Amino acid sequence: MDAFSIEGPVRISGETAAAGSKNSSLPILAGCLLTDDECIIENVPDLRDIRTMLRLLEMLGRTVERRGGDVVVHAGRVTSTEAPYELVSTMRASISVLGPLLAKEGEARVSFPGGCAIGARPIDLHLKGLAALGAEIEITHGYVHARSPRLKGTTMYLAGSAGSSVLATDNVMMAAALADGVTVIQSAAIEPEVVDACHFLVAMGAKIEGIGTTTLTITGVPRLHGCRYRVIPDRIEAGTLLAAAACTGGDVFVRGADSSHLGIVLDVFGRAGMTVTSSPEGIRLQAAGNVRPVDFETLPYPGYPTDMQAQMMAVLAHAQGTSVITEKIYPERFIHVAELNRMGADIKLEEHTAIVRGVSRLEGAPVMASDLRAGAALVVAALAAEGTSLVRRIYHVDRGYERLEDKLTALGARITRVRDQQ
Numbered sequence: 001m002d003a004f005s006i007e008g009p010v011r012i013s014g015e016t017a018a019a020g021s022k023n024s025s026l027p028i029l030a031g032c033l034l035t036d037d038e039c040i041i042e043n044v045p046d047l048r049d050i051r052t053m054l055r056l057l058e059m060l061g062r063t064v065e066r067r068g069g070d071v072v073v074h075a076g077r078v079t080s081t082e083a084p085y086e087l088v089s090t091m092r093a094s095i096s097v098l099g100p101l102l103a104k105e106g107e108a109r110v111s112f113p114g115g116c117a118i119g120a121r122p123i124d125l126h127l128k129g130l131a132a133l134g135a136e137i138e139i140t141h142g143y144v145h146a147r148s149p150r151l152k153g154t155t156m157y158l159a160g161s162a163g164s165s166v167l168a169t170d171n172v173m174m175a176a177a178l179a180d181g182v183t184v185i186q187s188a189a190i191e192p193e194v195v196d197a198c199h200f201l202v203a204m205g206a207k208i209e210g211i212g213t214t215t216l217t218i219t220g221v222p223r224l225h226g227c228r229y230r231v232i233p234d235r236i237e238a239g240t241l242l243a244a245a246a247c248t249g250g251d252v253f254v255r256g257a258d259s260s261h262l263g264i265v266l267d268v269f270g271r272a273g274m275t276v277t278s279s280p281e282g283i284r285l286q287a288a289g290n291v292r293p294v295d296f297e298t299l300p301y302p303g304y305p306t307d308m309q310a311q312m313m314a315v316l317a318h319a320q321g322t323s324v325i326t327e328k329i330y331p332e333r334f335i336h337v338a339e340l341n342r343m344g345a346d347i348k349l350e351e352h353t354a355i356v357r358g359v360s361r362l363e364g365a366p367v368m369a370s371d372l373r374a375g376a377a378l379v380v381a382a383l384a385a386e387g388t389s390l391v392r393r394i395y396h397v398d399r400g401y402e403r404l405e406d407k408l409t410a411l412g413a414r415i416t417r418v419r420d421q422q
């Protein structure tokens, strides 16, 4: 396995470019199954998770081709409607093929996704929504088997105890796009990636009203056609690069980042003492001499994104004061706390809240990534730490960040990818 060897402290400064969004690309690539026509998806990042999704589409019988930053899903019919365990177990977002396969082929058999380091990752809302559209669903031998000769539109409420669900909203609206009649999804997720998936479906000929609101009205159509569609920039990658500047007293401009997708994150950076400047070209963060403490809790959009919780914790670990971070989406998403404490941070956990008492400087240390955002947070912390850090199991980081070491090196980091026995 690979690890990152990182020398700190350095100032992360300069200009970089935002990649295409992983969390837009994954459901949109799955949505290509809604038509036999060719789809060209632009600005798709070259990530481990994207390669997994492309392998899944090929296992289902479709021909896919990477053309630089674009992915072509060639015209053709699926030859299988089964997403196997050995693939789904490596990427939970494979569940995104359930709705499109069911709607287009009348059947889908998808391995029940397991949990992961950040929590149980249930799919009850996905199944509730598809059953509401008339799908017969059974769970046998670790697989979800969904069948329906014809889906029928209906009105449904699609939120759980933690609020709305991003991929459940995607799955249900994609199935509804080919159902008979009108489907109303109440309490739909409104993350920018869900809005992007709506615009992609409309480009295929779907009829969707209320895009960007928590009530989506989808009028089913007999068929959808191919399209060319460009995914939005990755707001979490952009936020991570800004956190690297914030953590190291740096000054970074992320070209192509869309500040309208990062409102509350930029607000937290501002309250932490950073100077954030947004423009149509991108986002600039200039770090102040010191970091101020900030309290926040993670919530569904437009609340603070759970995928930026760990990275902001790495910044606030340096604050002059104590910050309180409450995780309301994935209550267990704190494995990075123990690793940051190994670097000299002073963070205590109480239930689903982290009490982050700032310290003046972290120290380099060997640490271990547990999920892609925790791994990114450890990289951010290591850039600011005194001495050498070894961030292990960076295959987690490779899932969501394209050659992160290259981007950071161009911004002044001393980071190299090394082989590791762990």
Ligand code: EPZ
Binding pocket: 022, 023, 024, 026, 093, 119, 120, 121, 122, 123, 124, 125, 126, 127, 160, 161, 162, 163, 164, 165, 166, 167, 168, 189, 193, 306, 307, 328, 329, 330, 372, 373, 400
């Ligand atoms: C998406 O996952 C993202 N993944 C996650 O990003 C992100 O953390 C998450 O949304 C929340 O923003 C992709 O888009 C590929 P959810 P998703 O369904 O859709 C509960 C990353 O780092 N829930 O919105 O699977 C769930 O347990 C990844 O890029 C149910 O209870 O998340 C959680 O508490 C990690 N039942 C909350 O809802 C369900 O059927 C939000 O989960 C589904 C979810």
